[in-house]
Amino acid sequence: MLKINGIRKTFLPNTPNEVRALREVSLHIKEGSFTAVIGTNGSGKSTLLNAVAGTFEPDAGSIHLNNLDITRWPEYRRAHLVGRVFQNPFAGTAPGMTIAENIVISMHRGKSRGLGTAVTRSVRDEIADRVRVLKMGLEDRLDNPIGTLSGGQRQALTLLMATWLRPKLLLLDEHTAALDPKSAAKISELTKDIVDHEKLTALMVTHSMQQAVDLPNRIIMMHRGNIVEDVHGDQKTRVRVPDLMAAFDRIAKRDLFDESVATLLARQYG
Amino acid sequence: MSLIIGAFTMGLILSLLSLGMLISFRMIRFMDITVDGSITLGASLAAVLISAGWNPWVATLAAMGGGFLAGAVTGLLHARFKIPELLSGILVMTALYSVNLRVMGRSNIPLLDVPSVSAAMETFIAFMSGGAEKINTLGWMISSTDLATFLTTLFICILIGTLLFRFLLTHLGTALRAAGDNAQMVLAQGLNNKTMIIFSLALANGLVALSGALLAQYQGFADVQMGIGMMVWGLASIIIGEALVGKAGLGLAITGTILGTILFRLLIAIALRWGLNPNDLKLVTALFVFAALVAPSWIATLKKKISGGSRYAQN
Ligand SMILES: Nc1ncnc2c1ncn2[C@@H]1O[C@H](COP(=O)(O)OP(=O)(O)OP(=O)(O)O)[C@@H](O)[C@H]1O
Ligand SMILES: [Mg+2]
Numbered sequence: 001m002l003k004i005n006g007i008r009k010t011f012l013p014n015t016p017n018e019v020r021a022l023r024e025v026s027l028h029i030k031e032g033s034f035t036a037v038i039g040t041n042g043s044g045k046s047t048l049l050n051a052v053a054g055t056f057e058p059d060a061g062s063i064h065l066n067n068l069d070i071t072r073w074p075e076y077r078r079a080h081l082v083g084r085v086f087q088n089p090f091a092g093t094a095p096g097m098t099i100a101e102n103i104v105i106s107m108h109r110g111k112s113r114g115l116g117t118a119v120t121r122s123v124r125d126e127i128a129d130r131v132r133v134l135k136m137g138l139e140d141r142l143d144n145p146i147g148t149l150s151g152g153q154r155q156a157l158t159l160l161m162a163t164w165l166r167p168k169l170l171l172l173d174e175h176t177a178a179l180d181p182k183s184a185a186k187i188s189e190l191t192k193d194i195v196d197h198e199k200l201t202a203l204m205v206t207h208s209m210q211q212a213v214d215l216p217n218r219i220i221m222m223h224r225g226n227i228v229e230d231v232h233g234d235q236k237t238r239v240r241v242p243d244l245m246a247a248f249d250r251i252a253k254r255d256l257f258d259e260s261v262a263t264l265l266a267r268q269y270g
Numbered sequence: 271m272s273l274i275i276g277a278f279t280m281g282l283i284l285s286l287l288s289l290g291m292l293i294s295f296r297m298i299r300f301m302d303i304t305v306d307g308s309i310t311l312g313a314s315l316a317a318v319l320i321s322a323g324w325n326p327w328v329a330t331l332a333a334m335g336g337g338f339l340a341g342a343v344t345g346l347l348h349a350r351f352k353i354p355e356l357l358s359g360i361l362v363m364t365a366l367y368s369v370n371l372r373v374m375g376r377s378n379i380p381l382l383d384v385p386s387v388s389a390a391m392e393t394f395i396a397f398m399s400g401g402a403e404k405i406n407t408l409g410w411m412i413s414s415t416d417l418a419t420f421l422t423t424l425f426i427c428i429l430i431g432t433l434l435f436r437f438l439l440t441h442l443g444t445a446l447r448a449a450g451d452n453a454q455m456v457l458a459q460g461l462n463n464k465t466m467i468i469f470s471l472a473l474a475n476g477l478v479a480l481s482g483a484l485l486a487q488y489q490g491f492a493d494v495q496m497g498i499g500m501m502v503w504g505l506a507s508i509i510i511g512e513a514l515v516g517k518a519g520l521g522l523a524i525t526g527t528i529l530g531t532i533l534f535r536l537l538i539a540i541a542l543r544w545g546l547n548p549n550d551l552k553l554v555t556a557l558f559v560f561a562a563l564v565a566p567s568w569i570a571t572l573k574k575k576i577s578g579g580s581r582y583a584q585n
Contacts, residue, residue, distance in 0.1 A: 053458075079460035092458065094451035101444050102455075110460035113441035161459070 001201055002029040002169055007051055007061030009044075021047040022058070023225040029169075029203065029218075034195055036212040037205045038244065039222035040251070045205040046087075048222065049171050052203070054078040066168045080110030083162030085155065085175040092158030095147030099138060099157065102146050103127050106161035130160065134190070152183025156190060163194050170195065172204040176211070184208075191215065209241045219244070223251050275416050277539040281532030282423040283484045284503065286430060288511070288531045290477030291504040292523060294341075297438075298450035298470045303359035303501050304344045307366030308337040308475040310497035312482025314370045317379040317492035326387045330483040337479020338472045340366060345468030363497075370494050377494045386487035388415075388422035395421075419488060426484065430477070431524050438520050446470050499552045506555055507531035509562045 009022040021044045029035055037045045051058050052065075054075035062071045065081055086092050093102050104118045104127070128139040134156050138149070146154060155175060162170060172191065176184035188208075192215050195202050206212050212219050218236055221229035221244075229247055231239055287309060294302040312333040319329035340362055347358035371377065395405065395414050404411040412420075437443045449456045449466035456463050478500075486492040511530025515522045542548060 074462070075457045076460050076462045079458055084458045086454075086458075091452070091454050094448040094455050096451045097444070097448060102448075104441070105444060105448055105456075105459050105461075108441060108459075113445050113461075115437070115440045115442060117436075117439055118441045118444040119439070 001031040001033075001066065002027070002052070002203070003062075003064040004028070004048075004052070005062045005064075007058040007063065009047055009051060009056065009058050013059075020225050022051065024061070025225070025227055026061075027220065027227060029201060031201055032199050033218055034200075034202045034216040035204070035218040035220060036216040037203065037220055037222060038207070038209070038212050039228075040248070043222040044225040045222050046173055047225075049173050049203065049205060052078075052169070053082055053084055053171055077110075081168040082171060083109070083165075083167030083169070084171045085158050085162050085173070087174040087177050089151035089155040089158070089178055092161065093146045093154050096145055098143045099131070099146055099149075100124055100127055100142040102157065103131075103161055103164065106164045109161075109165050109167075130164075131157075134160070150183070152179050152187060155179060155183070155187050159187065159190060159194065163198060163200065166198055166200070168201065170200045170202040172202065172206075174205050174207060177207055188215065209244045212244065213239060213241055221247055221251075272413065272416060273539055273543065274536070275412055275420055277535045278532060279416070279420045279423050279488060281535035282420075282427045282528070283481055283488055284507065284535065285427055285528040285531035286481035286484070287478045287500060288504045288507040288527045289430065289434060289524065290474040290481070291501070292508060292527050293434075293446075293470055293477070294474035295505065296450075296508065296523070297447050298467060300348075300355050300450075300467065300471060301359070302341075302344060302471060302474065303356065304340055304362045304366070304471070304475055305359075305478050305501040305504060306497040306499070307363035307370070308340045308478045308497075309482035309485070309500050310370050310492070310494060311336050311340055311366055311373070312479025313486035313492035313496060314373045314379065314482075314494070315479070316483035317381055317486045318373055318375075320381060320384050320386070320487070321379060326385050326389065326487065330387055330480065330487075333483035334476045334480045337482070338476035340479070341475025342468055342472040344475070345464075345471035349464035349467045367494065374492065374494065378491060380491045381486060382490060386419075387426070387484065388418045388487075391418040391422045391425075394418075423484060423488075426480075427528060430480070431528060434477075435521055435524055499555065502552070502555055502559055503534070504531075506559050506562070507534045509559065510534050513562075 004025060004027040006024050006026050007022055008024055011019040011021055025044070025048060037048065039045050050056065052063060054070070054073055054077070057072065062069060064070065070078055070081070084092070100119045100123075104123060107123070124142060127142060131142070132139040136153055136156060138153060138157070146157065149157070159175070175191070176187045179187060188211055191204075194200065202216075204216060218232035219229070219239065220227050220231075228251065287305065291302070291305060294300045315333040315336045316326075316329045319332055320326050324332075344358045344362045347353045347361060348355050353361070392415060395418050399405055399414065403414060405414050405417050407417060438447060445456065445461050446466055446469070449461065449463055449470070453463050456466065482497070485496070507530045508527055509530070510533055511526035511528070514529055514533070515526035517523055538551065541554070546554070
């Protein structure tokens with residue numbers, strides 16, 4: 001389904017600020033699986049998702065989706081196959097345009113746009129029906145600019161838009177992190193409903209250990225541009241939040257060790 | 271009276287330029303200075319083609335095509351070659367100066383004794399009025415040529431305004447507006463942002479060139495210098511339009527832009543009547559746009575100071 005093979009990405013190469021954000025990352029994801037990506041800040045989680053979404057081309061390696069080599073596809077073309085929800089609740093919608101207009105754009109994700117009227121009566125009814133399911137009362141506000149809605153409401157709509165046309169792959173990058181706890185829980189639940197109902201293949205970055213335990217059926221942990229843990233199958237069903245915390249601790253200890261060794265060496269040779 | 275109908279006609283003609291800038295400046299938020307060159311391109315193409323015996327409508331359409339191309343080049347420079355937007359426009363505007371001289375073969379082409387787009391309307395009015403020089407229009411005596419030009423321009427403006435409104439509500443038009451509102455979202459929805467920018471600028475400058483073609487026919491000449499400062503005039507018109515009717519809704523934005531341009535031309539006509547030196551016109555316009563751009567934040571700080579001051583007094 002999704003096959004990431006040995007991708008590498010270095011930001012600002014050959015400068016003092018060089019960051020090796022992905023070092024030979026390989027990951028295969030099965031159709032219909034829901035994978036969480038966890039890891040420390042700056043470990044390369046977003047970079048991994050962005051590589052799949054096509055924000056940049058990797059320095060090395062290949063990405064196949066649905067048996068297509070998409071490594072060199074531009075971002076907008078990958079959107080034919082990939083639906084995305086961002087961390088920033090304002091990133092996924094056009095604030096100055098109405099709810100209906102925003103959704104109508106997503107109803108044609110990856111298709112050509114002609115000179116037909118965008119928001120017709122029947123399209124409006126269809127949108128109202130789907131939006132009603134969110135139980136946010138948004139079906140009565142279809143002609144309001146989306147910029148007037150709360151972050152949680154906008155994120156719910158972004159999720160709806162990303163999945164309106166069933167994507168081959170759904171990418172979620174900490175899509176509940178910027179919301180208040182109540183909205184975050186609601187979006188989390190909505191995500192589960194949609195992914196289950198549509199049997200989507202999804203890759204979700206999260207900082208919430210609870211979310212990583214609750215929603216997906218596989219967890220990968222990243223650290224310094226590498227995948228360091230991969231929990232799936234029976235192991236995943238048994239895993240609990242403390243287990244994940246322990247994994248973080250192990251990494252932290254190893255880092256500490258690395259650092260102390262480095263300072264030792266520096267003192268010795270510096 | 272001819273002063274007012276003149277200002278109205280001029281306002282209607284230039285409102286096409288403002289509508290073009292509504293697309294570039296307001297919708298895709300691109301500070302496009304190509305305008306100064308593409309309005310002249312429209313004027314010079316129309317002048318040359320009409321002088322060569324082309325049907326004025328066909329010549330006007332061809333002029334529009336020229337502007338469309340010019341805008342596409344600006345878009346290409348920015349989207350494809352990553353040149354900053356202002357510089358892209360400046361490059362094309364500068365290049366267009368030479369292009370316009372080439373098109374005209376000299377710096378000025380007079381359009382005397384040649385038909386214009388209002389020829390048909392003139393014939394019609396002459397037929398209806400039995401060939402009178404002056405026509406009683408709602409109680410005013412207006413020369414039949416002025417009336418014909420005014421009505422033709424009004425017709426074109428209403429047509430273009432309606433088409434633009436309809437277009438912006440289509441799938442393509444919706445995508446265009448979204449591209450200016452949130453580029454990231456547009457990419458995630460599978461739209462090529464760069465194509466949208468190129469297309470929008472082409473469309474915008476097509477309208478600007480249309481305005482230039484009509485302007486040349488109205489003034490009776492095309493001049494290589496006529497575009498200087500046009501972009502700022504367009505900006506001023508859009509700002510006035512927004513002050514008049516607000517920005518809520520596409521229909522209002524389009525109507526407001528047309529009304530704003532007309533009002534702006536009326537104000538200019540009155541100011542000139544009162545003795546404003548025509549040479550100072552561009553300075554005054556620039557000052558006006560400056561004031562309109564900074565006024566909102568000034569008012570905000572002023573309000574804060576006043577409320578802050580009163581709080582201090584209470585303590
Ligand atoms: N466009 C960029 N230019 C330069 N460096 C970047 C860029 N994007 C990411 N980086 C760097 O790459 C590293 C990995 O970043 P990334 O955003 O993937 O981390 P993350 O795991 O998503 O972290 P977080 O949990 O904070 O979101 C970081 O050190 C970051 O500073
Ligand atoms: Mg991140």
